Amino acid sequence: FAKLLRREASAVIKKLISHGVMATINQEIDVETMSVIAEEFDVTVIYKEEVDESNFEEQEEVDAPEDLVERPPVVTIMGHVDHGKTTLLDQIRNSNVTAGEAGGITQHIGAYQVEVNGKKITFLDTPGHAAFTTMRARGAQVTDITILVVAADDGVMSQTIEAVNHAKAANVPIIVAVNKMDKPGVNPDRVKQQLMEHGLVPEEWGGDTIFVPVSALTGNGIEDLLEMVLLVAEVQELKANPNKRARGVVIEAELDKGRGAVATVLVQNGTLKVGDGIVAGNYFGKIRAMINDRGRRIKTAPPSTPVEILGLPDVPSPGDQFMVFEDEKKGRAIAEKRMQKRIEEERGASSRVSLDDLFKQIKEGEVKDLNIIIKADVQGSAEALKSSLEKIDVEGVNVKIIHSGVGAISESDIILASASNAIVIGFNVRPEPNARSMAEQEKVDIRLHRVIYNVIEEIEAAMKGMLDPEF
Ligand code: GDP
Numbered sequence: 001f002a003k004l005l006r007r008e009a010s011a012v013i014k015k016l017i018s019h020g021v022m023a024t025i026n027q028e029i030d031v032e033t034m035s036v037i038a039e040e041f042d043v044t045v046i047y048k049e050e051v052d053e054s055n056f057e058e059q060e061e062v063d064a065p066e067d068l069v070e071r072p073p074v075v076t077i078m079g080h081v082d083h084g085k086t087t088l089l090d091q092i093r094n095s096n097v098t099a100g101e102a103g104g105i106t107q108h109i110g111a112y113q114v115e116v117n118g119k120k121i122t123f124l125d126t127p128g129h130a131a132f133t134t135m136r137a138r139g140a141q142v143t144d145i146t147i148l149v150v151a152a153d154d155g156v157m158s159q160t161i162e163a164v165n166h167a168k169a170a171n172v173p174i175i176v177a178v179n180k181m182d183k184p185g186v187n188p189d190r191v192k193q194q195l196m197e198h199g200l201v202p203e204e205w206g207g208d209t210i211f212v213p214v215s216a217l218t219g220n221g222i223e224d225l226l227e228m229v230l231l232v233a234e235v236q237e238l239k240a241n242p243n244k245r246a247r248g249v250v251i252e253a254e255l256d257k258g259r260g261a262v263a264t265v266l267v268q269n270g271t272l273k274v275g276d277g278i279v280a281g282n283y284f285g286k287i288r289a290m291i292n293d294r295g296r297r298i299k300t301a302p303p304s305t306p307v308e309i310l311g312l313p314d315v316p317s318p319g320d321q322f323m324v325f326e327d328e329k330k331g332r333a334i335a336e337k338r339m340q341k342r343i344e345e346e347r348g349a350s351s352r353v354s355l356d357d358l359f360k361q362i363k364e365g366e367v368k369d370l371n372i373i374i375k376a377d378v379q380g381s382a383e384a385l386k387s388s389l390e391k392i393d394v395e396g397v398n399v400k401i402i403h404s405g406v407g408a409i410s411e412s413d414i415i416l417a418s419a420s421n422a423i424v425i426g427f428n429v430r431p432e433p434n435a436r437s438m439a440e441q442e443k444v445d446i447r448l449h450r451v452i453y454n455v456i457e458e459i460e461a462a463m464k465g466m467l468d469p470e471f
Contacts, residue, residue, distance in 0.1 A: 001034060005041050015040050030062040053330075054337040056247070056279075057140070057321040063241040063269075071240040071303040072113065072120035073233035074142055074266065076172075078163035079149030080156075084179040088149055088216035089125060092226070095219055110252035110264040111306030112293040116226040121233075122266070122304045124251065135319045140249040141170065142266060145232050147225070148176045152186035152213070156194035162384065162452050164198050169388070173236070174200060175210045175228050182215040240303035245324035246270035250280055251306060253315045261285075261312040265322055272301040272309075276324045277331045281316030282342055284325070284335035370462070371422035373413055374404035375429050381452070382406060385427055388456055399459070409446060411435050418442040425455055 002009040009025050015037050016023040023029065029037075035045040053059070077085045093112055113122050124142065135142045146167040150160055167174050176195060178188040192202045192211055201207020210228050214221035246267050253263035263280060265272070272278075276287050288311035292298050301307040316322070325331035372389060376382035382404045392399050402422055403413070409424055409431035415438075417424050423445045424431075431439065431446055439446050449455045 001029065001037075005038060005043055007041060012037060053325075054334045054341070056323045056334075060269075063244075067241040067243060068239035069242060071238050072122050073144040073229060073236070073238055074122045074124065074304055075145045075147060075229055076124045076143040077147045077149060078166065079179075080151070080154070080159040080163075083149045083151040083154060083157075083160075084216040085149050088147070088177065088179065088214070088222075089123060091216050091219050091222055092123060095222065109291070109293055109306060109308045111266060113304075113306065114226070116223075116230060119230055120304070121226065121229055122306060124266075124306075126252075135249065140319050140321055142249050142251075142268075143167075143170065143172050144236060144238055145229055146172050146174050147229070148174050149179050149216075150176060150191045150195070151180045152178050152188050152191055153180055153183050155190055156198070158451060160195075161198055162381075164195070164200065165453050166384065168199070169391075173232055175212065175225070175232060176200065177216075177221075177225055178211055178213045179216050181213045181221065182218050188213050238304075240269045242271045242302045244270040245326070246272035246276065246278075246301070247321065247323040248272070250316045250318055250320040250322060252318055253312075253320075255315050259310055261315045262308060262310060263312055263316055264306060264308050267301045267303055267305050267307065269303055270324065271303070272305075272307065272324065274299050277326055277328050278309075278312075278322050278324050279331050279335045279338070280312055280322035281320030282335055282339040283312050283314045283316055284328075284331040285312035286328075287311045369398045369400050370459070371400050371402050371417075372459070373402060373417050373422050373424045375409045375413060375424065375426050376404070376406060377428035379406050381427050385425065385452055385455060388452060389459060392456065392460055394460065408432050409435050411438055414438045414442060414444050417444045423447060425449065427452070427455065 002012040005012065013023050013025065016029070016033070019033070019036060021029065021033060031045070031047050035047075038045045077089055079085050092114060108125060110126060111122060111124050113120050115121075146163070148160065148163055148167070150156060164174065176191070178191050180186060181188065188211065192205070195209070196202075196205070196207075200209040202209055202211050210232070212221055212225045212228055214225055216222070247270055248266050248268040251264045251266050253261065256262045261283075265280065272287070272290070274287050274290055278285060278287060287309050289309070290298050290301060291308040291310075292301075293306060298307065325334060374382050374385050374389075376385060386401045386404045389399050389401060403416060405413075408429050409426050411432070411434050413424055414431075414435050416422065417439075424439070424447070426446060426448045428450055430448065436446075438444075447455070447458065449458075
């Protein structure tokens with residue numbers, strides 16, 4: 001902005017500060033502020049609006065500070081298998097039902113809300129980081145706070161570390177719930193020590209990570225945990241504008257025999273109302289009914305509310321974003337455009353793995369692609385790896401995940417790798433015997449790993465080695 005004005009950045013910052021905007025040099029400022037500041041320099045801002053609303057997830061309109069109100073935090077629970085994620089989610093759900101709601105939360109819709117000290121907290125009901133990663137892979141940042149569950153008797157395990165890395169990558173604060181404290185002889189300090197090695201230093205040892213000893217089974221410590229969630233939320237100053245058209249994310253969706261397409265969405269901003277026309281993923285529909293986590297029909301859903309909606313013509317995918325478009329014609333056109341775009345993307349993706357195209361790519365030799373095939377033990381890991389690797393940013397080299405799947409590394413993986421000059425990453429899986437010998441023959445490099453972080457480190461190093469030497 002300073003450049004456009006042909007002024008020193010410091011002069012612009014000074015003006016901003018004099019208007020009460022405590023700006024730094026790389027801060028984004030909104031159009032209104034720009035106009036005011038420009039005027040101070042005798043420059044007029046002409047704002048040309050040129051928005052293609054079909055990619056609305058990339059366009060967040062800025063809310064005026066006075067329109068913003070506090071919203072509940074959205075919490076995801078992550079941790080190693082069997083460390084007590086599901087038990088904790090159930091315990092929180094059952095013991096924090098608002099007074100007068102004797103029935104409790106009977107409805108599992110993929111997320112629920114509880115009230116603690118008069119404040120609400122929204123929990124995503126799918127434990128584990130598959131959900132977290134799927135959302136992020138689709139560009140939706142849903143989680144405000146992660147509760148990392150670590151069983152005190154078991155300590156830090158592989159998925160614990162993965163979860164830490166997911167949360168870190170997404171810049172989401174972590175609260176550690178040291179679970180199973182009811183078991184005899186368990187020592188929470190061991191968990192603290194182990195997590196310190198991964199950068200989570202307990203507050204009482206001079207760091208800024210909150211550790212709460214709990215028992216998901218007995219309910220001990222859960223109240224403390226929830227109070228800590230509220231504390232961290234307060235520091236984050238989570239806000240939204242309830243007085244505008246809603247936007248948010250699809251958490252779950254399915255086709256119900258009686259009710260048609262049913263989607264659970266999380267409202268992130270604005271207020272969703274029955275009768276609203278929305279585009280969710282690639283579909284436009286009018287909301288016929290909304291049902292909350294207690295199975296009650298509701299008419300409005302303010303920010304951070306999870307709610308089941310009826311009225312979409314088809315089933316969107318988890319992680320798809322939605323937005324209200326009151327103009328039905330426009331809504332339909334946007335949905336159609338999004339559908340078209342997705343079809344084109346899929347076409348592009350499949351041509352990448354066809355032999356013709358791969359051969360062409362290699363021959364061109366201009367772009368230095370690092371082609372990668374991922375095989376993992378579970379879909380969640382494969383997706384997590386894929387999205388992590390695609391994010392590696394080394395100048396001049398382009399990471400391409402040409403295939404990712406679940407199961408042992410097979411001959412067909414090797415054929416594909418050989419044809420596309422790709423390396424194969426096995427995550428918690430091994431090659432089949434035939435595949436191994438074929439790989440030797442074809443000189444295909446297979447790398448086996450058990451920790452996502454190690455894969456990323458290795459690939460990054462390899463990419464740096466691939467660069468042209470600088471003279
Ligand atoms: P998840 O895989 O992380 O969702 O773990 P679960 O919630 O399914 O719990 C795995 C096992 O640990 C179950 O048998 C639970 O009953 C048990 N468990 C969970 N939390 C506690 C706890 O606080 N204390 C004890 N003793 N057992 C627990």
